[in-house]
Amino acid sequence: MGKKGKNTNNGESDVDRTQYYDITMNILFAMVSEPYYLLHFLTFFSYFSIRFSTSQLFSPEFAAHLLRRELQALLAFVTLTAVKMVKEETWDGFVADMLLFAKIFLVGISLVVDYHLTLWFMLAFLVIYIFTQQPPYTGLGSSAQLTPLQLEALLTEGGTSKFWLVEFRSLFSSTCIRTSRVLPELSITFSNKNISFGVVDLGLFPNTAARFGVSLGIPDQLPTFILFENAEEISRFPEINSVAKASDITKKRLCRHFELDKHLLDYVSGK
Structure with missing residues (x-):
């Protein structure tokens, strides 16, 4: 028993060292590349x-x-x-x-x-x-990179998800780059058959902004997060004409605003 426990501790220590090594190498690689x-x-x-x-x-x-x-x-x-x-x-x-x-x-x-x-x-x-500009977070988690046509199809033709939480961003915006990992990380925790997550890059499709009421002017409203239910917008953050700073866009703030905990509980309870 004692020998087995010792091996377990050594295994955990090896995992920790591997994680620290990976983080260090990723930082060094980013600095060089x-x-x-x-x-x-x-x-x-x-x-x-x-x-x-x-x-x-x-x-x-x-x-x-x-x-x-x-x-x-x-x-x-x-x-x-x-x-x-x-x-x-x-x-x-x-x-x-x-x-x-x-x-x-x-x-x-x-x-x-x-x-x-x-x-x-x-x-x-x-x-x-x-x-140059600060590189954005490239992981998508459980969210999908969508074109405007794909988003329109999902909203109008329906799909497996009742709700879609979509981030409208532009990677030309420093605010969007600072917050680029918020939605992907939320999607890992809260994505299920009732709610899906997606990202639309308005830097690539600027004509789509007006369709969803997003301003690209000065000041712009990027990033904007919109929750759709059966193709209808039911909530957004920040609100229209609201001045939100990058520090306002956090996982905790979005989770509370869009009631993601409630959506997850409804899914688990079969509602």
Whole structure:
């Protein structure tokens, strides 16, 4: 018995190590393969390269002053990271916030060194913003990637699901990218024969927006989540003319708004 328990603990430990290894490798792969992350990494790394290559040019007093400022910035960044790690619901939103904070602190520290260095970093971040964007979450969970024609067919011709919860998004929108994993993860938990989940990319089909009352203007209403029952819209989030921030779109908020727990219980109880 004791020997068997020991093997079980070793097996669990091996699984944990494998999971951590997979997460680490996925992060490293994303940093290398995604231009958005790679360019940010190179820009941040350039500060350390410049810092250590020019350190001999600083007077002892200035070097000490700069070190204090760097430690203060690092402490503030670690504190914000800890707060966001608790409050932020999605990995994509957490990464976006951390990169924003890192940019602010890096620009602030570079001002202490030399304003020319600040201009260099501001230009580098502007180029990154223009030519790259944060990659969206690519997993679909139990949700379906739909074209407008497919959605129309499902709503008008009926199907196996009484309810359809559809996210209208555009991957040109930073808000949609930050929240791109919310619906797929909800679909894994709540998808069943009574309710299905789908995604329509209005960046590919902008003419569809007016059909479902979604604004692509300024400010736009993306992402918009609409719950259909037998081809009729019964609820949406955010509401028309409502100003919702990315932080408002969470799994908990959508679950409560669309009563997903109730739909799941109705399915389990056979209603």
